[in-house]
Structure formats: C-alpha cells, structure tokens
Amino acid sequence: MRRFATDKTRRLISGLTQSLPSFSSSSSVAGSSVAAMSSSSSSITNPSPVTVESINPKVLKCEYAVRGEIVTHAQHLQQELQEQPGSHPFDEILYCNIGNPQSLGQQPITFFREVLALCDHPSILDRDETHALFSSDSVERAWQILDQIPGRATGAYSHSQGVKGLRDSIAEGIAARDGFPANGDDIFLTDGASPAVHMMMQLLIRSEKDGILCPIPQYPLYSASIALHGGSLVPYFLDEATGWGLEISDVKKQLEDARSKGLTVRALVVINPGNPTGQVLAEDNQRAIVEFCKKEGLVLLADEVYQENIYVDDKKFHSFKKIARSMGYGEDDISLVSYQSVSKGYYGECGKRGGYMEVTGFSADIREQIYKVASVNLCSNIGGQILASLVMNPPKVGDESYEPFIAERDGILSSLARRAKTLEDAFNSLEGVTCNKAEGAMYLFPRFQLPQKAIKAAEAVKAAPDAFYARRLLDATGIVLVPGSGFGQVLFWMI
Amino acid sequence: MRRFATDKTRRLISGLTQSLPSFSSSSSVAGSSVAAMSSSSSSITNPSPVTVESINPKVLKCEYAVRGEIVTHAQHLQQELQEQPGSHPFDEILYCNIGNPQSLGQQPITFFREVLALCDHPSILDRDETHALFSSDSVERAWQILDQIPGRATGAYSHSQGVKGLRDSIAEGIAARDGFPANGDDIFLTDGASPAVHMMMQLLIRSEKDGILCPIPQYPLYSASIALHGGSLVPYFLDEATGWGLEISDVKKQLEDARSKGLTVRALVVINPGNPTGQVLAEDNQRAIVEFCKKEGLVLLADEVYQENIYVDDKKFHSFKKIARSMGYGEDDISLVSYQSVSKGYYGECGKRGGYMEVTGFSADIREQIYKVASVNLCSNIGGQILASLVMNPPKVGDESYEPFIAERDGILSSLARRAKTLEDAFNSLEGVTCNKAEGAMYLFPRFQLPQKAIKAAEAVKAAPDAFYARRLLDATGIVLVPGSGFGQVLFWMI
Missing domain, CATH: 3.40.640.10 (Type I PLP-dependent aspartate aminotransferase-like (Major domain))
Structure with missing residues (x-):
C-alpha cells in the first residue's frame, strides 16, 4: 500500500511542480456536507453569477485533508447520533484527525486562563473577591500585561506585529x-x-x-x-x-x-x-x-x-x-x-x-x-x-502558581507520552501494521498492509485504499483519522 | 486640491484596471520605520535570497494607507516623546487614522467582558465569590455559551465556520x-x-x-x-x-x-x-x-x-x-x-x-x-x-445587566454622535474647509482647499499635497490622520 500511496503522491506532486496547465479537478473536499449544511441554498436553479467553473482555480486546486471529506462525513454521523441515538455501532465520534487536545478532554493550564480572564475584565483586578478566585501571580501578571498595552486597552487594535x-x-x-x-x-x-x-x-x-x-x-x-x-x-x-x-x-x-x-x-x-x-x-x-x-x-x-x-x-x-x-x-x-x-x-x-x-x-x-x-x-x-x-514565559520558581503549573504541565506531557507509546505498541502488535517510534509532536503515522481484496474494493468505489480504510474504520468505530494520502502518504492517528 | 487628488486617483485606478504590465513601484509603505524597528537586520550586506525585486509583485503593489507612512512616522514621534519628554510641541499622539475607539479611551461594555472572562476561566463559574464580581445574567450567558461548545472546550478548534x-x-x-x-x-x-x-x-x-x-x-x-x-x-x-x-x-x-x-x-x-x-x-x-x-x-x-x-x-x-x-x-x-x-x-x-x-x-x-x-x-x-x-444578542429587558448595558451603549453612541457633530461644525467653520454631514460610521472626510504655496511645497518634496498637510499637522499637533489620497481622495478625521 505504501507504494500505491507514494506513487499517487509523486504523480500528484509532479503535477504540482509542472506548469499547472489546467485546474479542472478536485472540487470534492467537504463534498457531501454542504447540501445538508445549507439547505437554504440547495434549491438554486437559475444561473448564479458564481459557478465552480468561474471561481479562482487556485481555490479549486487547494486541498486540506485534515478537515476534508472524512471529517465532513464524521460530522454527519455525529448529527445522526444526536438525532437518533443508537443509530450507529458507537456512541460518540472520536476526532483524531487533527491536534486538538482540548476537544478530547485535555484541560487548559489554570494560570494561563486566569491571566486571560483578568485581562478580559480588568475592572475586577482591584476587588477583594478576586484574590479568593485567582492566584496572586496571575493578578500580578495581568497588571504587567495591561501595563504593556497602550492605555491598558485590550479591546484596541495593537501594532500590526502585536503589542x-x-x-x-x-x-x-x-x-x-x-x-x-x-x-x-x-x-x-x-x-x-x-x-x-x-x-x-x-x-x-x-x-x-x-x-x-x-x-x-x-x-x-x-x-x-x-x-x-x-x-x-x-x-x-x-x-x-x-x-x-x-x-x-x-x-x-x-x-x-x-x-x-x-x-x-x-x-x-x-x-x-x-x-x-x-x-x-x-x-x-x-x-x-x-x-x-x-x-x-x-x-x-x-x-x-x-x-x-x-x-x-x-x-x-x-x-x-x-x-x-x-x-x-x-x-x-x-x-x-x-x-x-x-x-x-x-x-x-x-x-x-x-x-x-x-x-x-x-x-x-x-x-x-x-x-x-x-x-x-x-x-x-x-x-x-x-x-x-x-x-513563552510561564510561572517561575517562587511564584504562587509555579507548583500547580508544573504539575499540570507534566501531567499533560506524560499523558501524551504514555498515549504515544501505547498507540505505537498497539499498532506494532497488529498484523500487517507497523509504526515508527513516536518521538514527538501529537501524531503517529502507521503503515498498513491492506489485503488485495480491500484494495480492489477501494478501486471499485474509486477511492484511495487508505481513504477507503479510514471511511470503513469511521463507520465501524466512530474514530476519525486522516488517510495518509492526504499528507502524501499512508495513515495517521492522533495520540 | 480635490481635483488633484481625484486625478491622481483616477490615474492610479486606471493603472489598476489595465493589464498590470509592471510592478516596479510602491515600496514606500512603512518606509522609514523598519530600519529602527529591526536594527538587528539593518546591517545585512551580503546578497540575501529575498530582495524587493524577487518577491511577489502583488505584495509590492498592495498599499494600506490607514497603517501607512504617516502612522509609522507617528510611532517614531511617540518613541521620541517617551525617550525625551518635551521633544515635540505636544505630549501625546492622537491616533485618528483608524476606527480604534478603545485606544482613545472608550470603555468596553461590561456585560460583554464579564461573559468573555467567565468563558476564559469557566472553573470559577460555580464559586460563591463569582456572584459578587459578575452579574447573574453574565454567569447564565456563559453557561449557555459553554453548553453550545462541544465538550465546553473553549480551547479547542471549532467547526471551521465557527461554533x-x-x-x-x-x-x-x-x-x-x-x-x-x-x-x-x-x-x-x-x-x-x-x-x-x-x-x-x-x-x-x-x-x-x-x-x-x-x-x-x-x-x-x-x-x-x-x-x-x-x-x-x-x-x-x-x-x-x-x-x-x-x-x-x-x-x-x-x-x-x-x-x-x-x-x-x-x-x-x-x-x-x-x-x-x-x-x-x-x-x-x-x-x-x-x-x-x-x-x-x-x-x-x-x-x-x-x-x-x-x-x-x-x-x-x-x-x-x-x-x-x-x-x-x-x-x-x-x-x-x-x-x-x-x-x-x-x-x-x-x-x-x-x-x-x-x-x-x-x-x-x-x-x-x-x-x-x-x-x-x-x-x-x-x-x-x-x-x-x-x-448580535445583547442583554434583554428583565436581565440584570439590561439597564447598565443600555446606559453604557447609549452613552457611547451619544458621545460618538456629539463628537461627530462637533467635528463637522468645527471643520465647516474653518476657512477653506468644508465637510459633509456625519450621518454614521466613525469618520469625517473633510475637503481642504490648500493654498498654492502649500501645493508647491508638497511638490518640492514629491509628496501629495494632502499627505504633506497630514505630515505637517502630525509634526505640529501629534494628531494622526490619513491623507484622502490613501482612500482615493482628500482628508479624513476620526470622530
């Protein structure tokens, strides 16, 4: 399968690196979604001034797999689950298509959120109750940040490079x-x-x-x-x-x-x-x-x-x-x-x-x-x-938030590392699947050896074998991953 | 002067609507600023792989007057005022170049900021002290909003169209x-x-x-x-x-x-x-x-x-x-x-x-x-x-925040209206200046009749007369406005 995907990629890319003679293809991203998404516009019958043939071909050409067809299909399934619980063999959709940790339950760092909240509503900074709700260094940091912003105006446009x-x-x-x-x-x-x-x-x-x-x-x-x-x-x-x-x-x-x-x-x-x-x-x-x-x-x-x-x-x-x-x-x-x-x-x-x-x-x-x-x-x-x-400047030793901050940070990082290793091992224990070591980032990119019958079944519905696999996996389990061909290669899985 | 600006504009635009044969000009925006802004890179002497001749000509062609040369000059003056108070005939820079009300002291609407702060740090929503600091409807609204966000995860990517x-x-x-x-x-x-x-x-x-x-x-x-x-x-x-x-x-x-x-x-x-x-x-x-x-x-x-x-x-x-x-x-x-x-x-x-x-x-x-x-x-x-x-859904009658919200809203809008009228009248009372009625938005766009000597002085330094005027006004008063030619016409002034 890797050969397949790689050859496909090379063809795709060699098309890209040549002289871009035509832009007729690839209107498929988010394909089936939008009709449902915009029932109000689905009844258009008269000639609209804007058609797929008349838009910027660079837009048509652009593809973005991590929010592509599989994700759109997953959103449909999610809606169906909401409307008809029990309509699928799973109860929830697990979005592993993108590094979006808080959507999977990761909690934000308390100190960061404290400072953000105080900067959003600075008028509580001087109130007694605030000290019961917020750490002293978050209050101090919020003051520091406000003092860096001209007029303490967090609602003003800043310098175009940032404050x-x-x-x-x-x-x-x-x-x-x-x-x-x-x-x-x-x-x-x-x-x-x-x-x-x-x-x-x-x-x-x-x-x-x-x-x-x-x-x-x-x-x-x-x-x-x-x-x-x-x-x-x-x-x-x-x-x-x-x-x-x-x-x-x-x-x-x-x-x-x-x-x-x-x-x-x-x-x-x-x-x-x-x-x-x-x-x-x-x-x-x-x-x-x-x-x-x-x-x-x-x-x-x-x-x-x-x-x-x-x-x-x-x-x-x-x-x-x-x-x-x-x-x-x-x-x-x-x-x-x-x-x-x-x-x-x-x-x-x-x-x-x-x-x-x-x-x-x-x-x-x-x-x-x-x-x-x-x-x-x-x-x-x-x-x-x-x-x-x-x-880039988290709490430092001696700050009230330092110890809880370190505990939260290390808890998250060790959980990510543990999950990376668990997934890596799980992949490597599966027949026909190999996976490189997860050294960093938030992803694993396993290699699946699909049987010939699966590849033929994919061909029959004009899908890349990995896209076919990802779709079948989604329909069976509710797990959303991105076909490797979306990156130019095989399959990937969020930790 | 209007004729001058308009002719210039028409030339500019007729260039735009023709076949874009060359892109040799307009590297002047933010001109003198960046040398100071990046002292670290000003010493580059060897051939860099990226030169003004080799970048995207569309970027070169692009101009954005409301953050252009005058604003950059104003930022310099501001820095000079900080480093050497008294170095200019004014104590502060008044940025009227863009609709940025909070930079000029307008206060944010309390209810909006309360809700934002609570959504940033939802873990305080259940605390007793929170009710002393926040209105009850802001707490309720924050809960409503959190319930609209999958997993209440305000730190997660949302649907690409938004939640x-x-x-x-x-x-x-x-x-x-x-x-x-x-x-x-x-x-x-x-x-x-x-x-x-x-x-x-x-x-x-x-x-x-x-x-x-x-x-x-x-x-x-x-x-x-x-x-x-x-x-x-x-x-x-x-x-x-x-x-x-x-x-x-x-x-x-x-x-x-x-x-x-x-x-x-x-x-x-x-x-x-x-x-x-x-x-x-x-x-x-x-x-x-x-x-x-x-x-x-x-x-x-x-x-x-x-x-x-x-x-x-x-x-x-x-x-x-x-x-x-x-x-x-x-x-x-x-x-x-x-x-x-x-x-x-x-x-x-x-x-x-x-x-x-x-x-x-x-x-x-x-x-x-x-x-x-x-x-x-x-x-x-x-x-x-x-x-x-x-x-699009501010507090409604009966909400705890409704009355203070209305007072804040109406205070701001009537202040804007008053200032619009004051400026309009002031302009129209000046010799050689006329200004249309300020019906809406945040701007006035007066017409200045500049004396021939001023136009000649501008020509001598190869500046558009209105840009010359705006620069002189800034140097004399600290007031930043945008030459009308930046919009294709004359002079404008924020309310």
Missing part, C-alpha cells in the same frame, strides 16, 4: 530557551501559526515557477497554502525506514530536479518535531539543513510548533535559530523564519488562535513588506497575543 | 434585526471582518482580468485585498456634492467601461454606513443597488460593520439582505455577502478580532469552496466568536 511589550517578553523567552539573543522587533504575532505561514508564502511566491521544498508526508497546510498562492510544491521525502529521516542528499536531488524544470526554489520547509510523522531531528541533521539553505540561497521556514512535545529521553528540541547561531551564522548569513503556536505543546489552546513567527536575516525593505502584509489585517487577537507571551 | 450554537444565535439576532429568517449555516465566523473580505476576493478573483466594483473614496482594505489577490479595482465615485451619494448611473457607466476593456466584473462592494465617508444610504438607493446587482449578475459584497453607528434621526440602517428580501428576492435571485464585525458599533472591540460574513444565494458547490478556504485556517478565535454572538 510591543508582549513581543519583547516573547523574545526574552526565546533567548532563555536558546541561549542566544532574540529581538521583539523580529516577532510577528498572528492568529495561530497558519496565517504566518500564509504571509511568507504570499511574500515568496510569484507564480507557479516558484517552488517551495516541503517534506512528504507533510502537514497539508503547506500544500494548501502553496496551492492558494499559486506556487509549486517541491517534495522531499522523509524515509519511513529510518524513522522518517531527512536525507540532505535527497533534498539536494529534489532541488536540482526542480531547478532543471525551470523552477526557482525559494524556501525549504522543515517541521520539527515532525507533523504528521512525529520524529525529532538530530542536531547534526539540523546543522546540515542550515548549511544547505545557506549554500543554496533558500529561506528556511522552520515549523517549530511542537517544540514542547518530545517524548523520548535521547532527543531534545533545538530551534533552528539556536543551531544557526551556534554555527556562527548571524543575521547576514541565513534568512530564517521560526513558527510557534499556542495550539500545541502542553497548552493545546487551539481555539485561542495565538502564535507568532520570528523573522531573522531579511533586509529592512523586505521586513517593510512583511509588515505591510501584516497591517492589512490590522493585528492578531489580543487574547492570543497574551497567551503567546505566557507560553 | 454551530453561536452561529445559530447570530442568525437569531439577524432575523430579529431584519424581520426575515436567517440561517446559522450561512454564517462564517472570522477573525474580524477583514479575513472574510479576503476570502471572498480569493474566491472570486482569477486574474487581473477580474474586476471588483468599489466605491471611491473607499476603505483601503478593499484595494489592498484586490491587489494582493491580483485582481482589478473598478472604481465608482461617491459624489461629495450630494453628501457622498451613490449614483447607479455612474456605477453602470463604470461597469460598462470596465467591460469594454475586457474585464469580467464579478462583484460590487458597498460600504453602508460609509467608510471613510460616513454617509448612510437611503432605502430606495439600496433597492436600486440590489436590482442592479441582480440584473448585471454581480455578487453584492455589503460591508455593514457600522450598522449600529448612525447619528441622525432621519436615517436608519437596513441590511441589504432585508432590502433584497423585502423586494421579494430570495436565495435564487441574488448572491449576497454581508460583513459584520465586533470592532465597530458601540462595542468597538477591535482587539478581539471577531466578525462574520453571512453568505446567501450561492450554490452548494460554491459554499463547499468557501468552507474549504475557511478550513485551511481551521477556525477563528473563540473569544471573537463568542463576542460576535453577544453583540
């Missing part, structure tokens, strides 16, 4: 993490990491002749964003046999191949820890990547949103900026963007839409352009900005 | 406002209205041959978004002499003109109440617009974010959906998108980044595509979603 004081405290957190200086002026706070990824794609991609090197399997945000901005995804392949290893020689081969087709390759995306593959890069591998990007003139786009999610003792997170600086490379040597998000780690605050990118090694005039793009959406949400500053 | 229960309550609010049914499945919750505008532009624009009809003067989000998505802005001109009247005959002329140049015009943007011009459309004018869009096969993009901001007794807000439905036009007759935001109205919660679009009259397969684009960013921030549901 300066919050960016400065994020930079302090980065410096403490890396042991190298960081600058609040390099931080662009965004509504989660996704808009920051879009911003860089928008900046770098001029046409389908511009390529972005992406790992396969990849988090489909990248393929979706590249498609929406009209560029070409240049794949490099993570090697399942070596624990999703990244081979610079393969990346170089893919780069040369793309260049020989006339593409200008502008950037390399690295996701570390890996999404959806869960591996953690070794330090020397990271150094080789930095060296490669510097030599080849590529922007290094480092997705580091799982930096807190490492579950094995022999691996550690190192930011690419730390690696580059430790190699002696500074601002003049490498253009580097590091993405971080409040949605992952032990915090898992997906709904708060907080995140940032740290942008280094770009000239002042390019920074102006990034700032301009940021300014068109005015600013990211202030709650997300505050939370980003908190995750 | 279903919140969308349903927004639809109830719309139905109550309009007297016509609304459907929660038609609502797409977004991080403020801006991303919703981008989504529709992304959907509709295929190339520079696709045009979008926009009012001039316009809120530059529209020109920026059209530029970023590579389309052509087709201007129609609001007539200052008739209180920024919208003449269908002019719109029709512009449409025909664009078509004769080979453009496919896809949509008409209407901003009502007007931004930055502050007028409120008459009902029969709205009916004519609906009729025109229906007849010409245009999507009607209705920016209705100032729906609560009307300051004259003889005008009332009517949504375009209400107008269309009252004309007997349903889903099959007109494709209509209505934008609403938590940033405006009496709430002014810009930093919360909440908003929605109500999408009606599109076929199911187009809705799928809109959903797909929404899903690539997963969901909008939950705090913004909650706030959007609150502004």
Whole structure:
C-alpha cells in the first residue's frame, strides 16, 4: 500500500511542480456536507453569477485533508447520533484527525486562563473577591500585561506585529530557551501559526515557477497554502525506514530536479518535531539543513510548533535559530523564519488562535513588506497575543502558581507520552501494521498492509485504499483519522 | 486640491484596471520605520535570497494607507516623546487614522467582558465569590455559551465556520434585526471582518482580468485585498456634492467601461454606513443597488460593520439582505455577502478580532469552496466568536445587566454622535474647509482647499499635497490622520 500511496503522491506532486496547465479537478473536499449544511441554498436553479467553473482555480486546486471529506462525513454521523441515538455501532465520534487536545478532554493550564480572564475584565483586578478566585501571580501578571498595552486597552487594535511589550517578553523567552539573543522587533504575532505561514508564502511566491521544498508526508497546510498562492510544491521525502529521516542528499536531488524544470526554489520547509510523522531531528541533521539553505540561497521556514512535545529521553528540541547561531551564522548569513503556536505543546489552546513567527536575516525593505502584509489585517487577537507571551514565559520558581503549573504541565506531557507509546505498541502488535517510534509532536503515522481484496474494493468505489480504510474504520468505530494520502502518504492517528 | 487628488486617483485606478504590465513601484509603505524597528537586520550586506525585486509583485503593489507612512512616522514621534519628554510641541499622539475607539479611551461594555472572562476561566463559574464580581445574567450567558461548545472546550478548534450554537444565535439576532429568517449555516465566523473580505476576493478573483466594483473614496482594505489577490479595482465615485451619494448611473457607466476593456466584473462592494465617508444610504438607493446587482449578475459584497453607528434621526440602517428580501428576492435571485464585525458599533472591540460574513444565494458547490478556504485556517478565535454572538444578542429587558448595558451603549453612541457633530461644525467653520454631514460610521472626510504655496511645497518634496498637510499637522499637533489620497481622495478625521 505504501507504494500505491507514494506513487499517487509523486504523480500528484509532479503535477504540482509542472506548469499547472489546467485546474479542472478536485472540487470534492467537504463534498457531501454542504447540501445538508445549507439547505437554504440547495434549491438554486437559475444561473448564479458564481459557478465552480468561474471561481479562482487556485481555490479549486487547494486541498486540506485534515478537515476534508472524512471529517465532513464524521460530522454527519455525529448529527445522526444526536438525532437518533443508537443509530450507529458507537456512541460518540472520536476526532483524531487533527491536534486538538482540548476537544478530547485535555484541560487548559489554570494560570494561563486566569491571566486571560483578568485581562478580559480588568475592572475586577482591584476587588477583594478576586484574590479568593485567582492566584496572586496571575493578578500580578495581568497588571504587567495591561501595563504593556497602550492605555491598558485590550479591546484596541495593537501594532500590526502585536503589542510591543508582549513581543519583547516573547523574545526574552526565546533567548532563555536558546541561549542566544532574540529581538521583539523580529516577532510577528498572528492568529495561530497558519496565517504566518500564509504571509511568507504570499511574500515568496510569484507564480507557479516558484517552488517551495516541503517534506512528504507533510502537514497539508503547506500544500494548501502553496496551492492558494499559486506556487509549486517541491517534495522531499522523509524515509519511513529510518524513522522518517531527512536525507540532505535527497533534498539536494529534489532541488536540482526542480531547478532543471525551470523552477526557482525559494524556501525549504522543515517541521520539527515532525507533523504528521512525529520524529525529532538530530542536531547534526539540523546543522546540515542550515548549511544547505545557506549554500543554496533558500529561506528556511522552520515549523517549530511542537517544540514542547518530545517524548523520548535521547532527543531534545533545538530551534533552528539556536543551531544557526551556534554555527556562527548571524543575521547576514541565513534568512530564517521560526513558527510557534499556542495550539500545541502542553497548552493545546487551539481555539485561542495565538502564535507568532520570528523573522531573522531579511533586509529592512523586505521586513517593510512583511509588515505591510501584516497591517492589512490590522493585528492578531489580543487574547492570543497574551497567551503567546505566557507560553513563552510561564510561572517561575517562587511564584504562587509555579507548583500547580508544573504539575499540570507534566501531567499533560506524560499523558501524551504514555498515549504515544501505547498507540505505537498497539499498532506494532497488529498484523500487517507497523509504526515508527513516536518521538514527538501529537501524531503517529502507521503503515498498513491492506489485503488485495480491500484494495480492489477501494478501486471499485474509486477511492484511495487508505481513504477507503479510514471511511470503513469511521463507520465501524466512530474514530476519525486522516488517510495518509492526504499528507502524501499512508495513515495517521492522533495520540 | 480635490481635483488633484481625484486625478491622481483616477490615474492610479486606471493603472489598476489595465493589464498590470509592471510592478516596479510602491515600496514606500512603512518606509522609514523598519530600519529602527529591526536594527538587528539593518546591517545585512551580503546578497540575501529575498530582495524587493524577487518577491511577489502583488505584495509590492498592495498599499494600506490607514497603517501607512504617516502612522509609522507617528510611532517614531511617540518613541521620541517617551525617550525625551518635551521633544515635540505636544505630549501625546492622537491616533485618528483608524476606527480604534478603545485606544482613545472608550470603555468596553461590561456585560460583554464579564461573559468573555467567565468563558476564559469557566472553573470559577460555580464559586460563591463569582456572584459578587459578575452579574447573574453574565454567569447564565456563559453557561449557555459553554453548553453550545462541544465538550465546553473553549480551547479547542471549532467547526471551521465557527461554533454551530453561536452561529445559530447570530442568525437569531439577524432575523430579529431584519424581520426575515436567517440561517446559522450561512454564517462564517472570522477573525474580524477583514479575513472574510479576503476570502471572498480569493474566491472570486482569477486574474487581473477580474474586476471588483468599489466605491471611491473607499476603505483601503478593499484595494489592498484586490491587489494582493491580483485582481482589478473598478472604481465608482461617491459624489461629495450630494453628501457622498451613490449614483447607479455612474456605477453602470463604470461597469460598462470596465467591460469594454475586457474585464469580467464579478462583484460590487458597498460600504453602508460609509467608510471613510460616513454617509448612510437611503432605502430606495439600496433597492436600486440590489436590482442592479441582480440584473448585471454581480455578487453584492455589503460591508455593514457600522450598522449600529448612525447619528441622525432621519436615517436608519437596513441590511441589504432585508432590502433584497423585502423586494421579494430570495436565495435564487441574488448572491449576497454581508460583513459584520465586533470592532465597530458601540462595542468597538477591535482587539478581539471577531466578525462574520453571512453568505446567501450561492450554490452548494460554491459554499463547499468557501468552507474549504475557511478550513485551511481551521477556525477563528473563540473569544471573537463568542463576542460576535453577544453583540448580535445583547442583554434583554428583565436581565440584570439590561439597564447598565443600555446606559453604557447609549452613552457611547451619544458621545460618538456629539463628537461627530462637533467635528463637522468645527471643520465647516474653518476657512477653506468644508465637510459633509456625519450621518454614521466613525469618520469625517473633510475637503481642504490648500493654498498654492502649500501645493508647491508638497511638490518640492514629491509628496501629495494632502499627505504633506497630514505630515505637517502630525509634526505640529501629534494628531494622526490619513491623507484622502490613501482612500482615493482628500482628508479624513476620526470622530
């Protein structure tokens, strides 16, 4: 089955990296859902000014598997379960299609929520009852944050990069993490990491002749964003046999191949820890990547949103900026963007839409352009900005919240590690299933050997075998996972 | 001066609506700021892989005046004032460049903030002290909202259109406002209205041959978004002499003109109440617009974010959906998108980044595509979603918060109305200045007759006369406004 999926992927991608001659396909995402979703519009009969044939073909081309057809089907089943309990062989839908821990019962970190609540309603900060409800350091932190916001106005648009004081405290957190200086002026706070990824794609991609090197399997945000901005995804392949290893020689081969087709390759995306593959890069591998990007003139786009999610003792997170600086490379040597998000780690605050990118090694005039793009959406949400500053500066020894914070954090991380290991073992004990070690992130990416009959049955309904399997699994168990072909490969499972 | 600005605008726009042959200009936005902003990167000397010549020309082309050069200069002055008090003839910077009321001291609505704080930290909902700090209906509302969110998980990604229960309550609010049914499945919750505008532009624009009809003067989000998505802005001109009247005959002329140049015009943007011009459309004018869009096969993009901001007794807000439905036009007759935001109205919660679009009259397969684009960013921030549901369903008679809410709301709205009138009168009492009636929104758009010497002085420094004036005003008084040429016209001033 892997061969199948990989061949399919290569075909898909080679289509992407060629000259994009037509955009006639792929209107299937969220397919059957919307008729039910919008009964009000299903009766349209006269010619509408907008048809699938007349919209932006880049939108048609874009696919986003983690919220695609399987998820839409799951939402239908969920509705059916609500309307007719007992109508399916399961009582609830288990959404393992995306890293959304709080939807699966993970509790938020108390200190973070205390500070957010106080910043939302500062007029209770001075009240006696507040001290009974909130920790003293959350009250203190809320005051600190309010003082960083001009006029203490949490309801005002901030600077388009985010509140300066919050960016400065994020930079302090980065410096403490890396042991190298960081600058609040390099931080662009965004509504989660996704808009920051879009911003860089928008900046770098001029046409389908511009390529972005992406790992396969990849988090489909990248393929979706590249498609929406009209560029070409240049794949490099993570090697399942070596624990999703990244081979610079393969990346170089893919780069040369793309260049020989006339593409200008502008950037390399690295996701570390890996999404959806869960591996953690070794330090020397990271150094080789930095060296490669510097030599080849590529922007290094480092997705580091799982930096807190490492579950094995022999691996550690190192930011690419730390690696580059430790190699002696500074601002003049490498253009580097590091993405971080409040949605992952032990915090898992997906709904708060907080995140940032740290942008280094770009000239002042390019920074102006990034700032301009940021300014068109005015600013990211202030709650997300505050939370980003908190995750990079959690309570410290001596703070009232420190011990409960550590207990909550470690409880979540050890539960994630335990579940990763349990799933990994379970997969490897199943016949016809193998799975690499879960080193980090929130995902496992097992390999299923499907029997020929299943593959034929899938072909008969014109489905990819893995999509067919995922659909059958959902119908039988209520478990939602994403077919590996959505990432360019096999099957994945949330911890 | 108006002639100058208008001619300049027409040149600018005629460039836009032609074939976009080159993109060599406009790297000036945020110009002098970024060197100071990123001292760390100012020393780059070796060839970077990313230069202004090698980035996406659509990004270069994009301009966003309300956060442009004047604002950047103001931020510098502010920094100088902090470092050296007394270094300028004023003590503070007054940002009138954008509708950002809480930055100017407007207080948030207590009930809204209570509910947000409780949803951020639900574990206090059951505590006795909470009842001393929060109104009983805010506690009740927080419970209602939590019950609408699957697993009460305010930290989870929601459905990509937003939490279903919140969308349903927004639809109830719309139905109550309009007297016509609304459907929660038609609502797409977004991080403020801006991303919703981008989504529709992304959907509709295929190339520079696709045009979008926009009012001039316009809120530059529209020109920026059209530029970023590579389309052509087709201007129609609001007539200052008739209180920024919208003449269908002019719109029709512009449409025909664009078509004769080979453009496919896809949509008409209407901003009502007007931004930055502050007028409120008459009902029969709205009916004519609906009729025109229906007849010409245009999507009607209705920016209705100032729906609560009307300051004259003889005008009332009517949504375009209400107008269309009252004309007997349903889903099959007109494709209509209505934008609403938590940033405006009496709430002014810009930093919360909440908003929605109500999408009606599109076929199911187009809705799928809109959903797909929404899903690539997963969901909008939950705090913004909650706030959007609150502004569409504020406290009702009998609720504990009702009376204080009404007092706060009316206090803000009457203060805005008073300031609008004060500014309008002040402008009209100045020599060489005239200003239309401030009917709604948050802006005044006065007309300045600058002396020839000022125009010559501006020319000498290669500045537009209005930008020159705005810069001089800022340097002399600390007041930040936006040169009218940023909207395609003269000068504007926040109430």
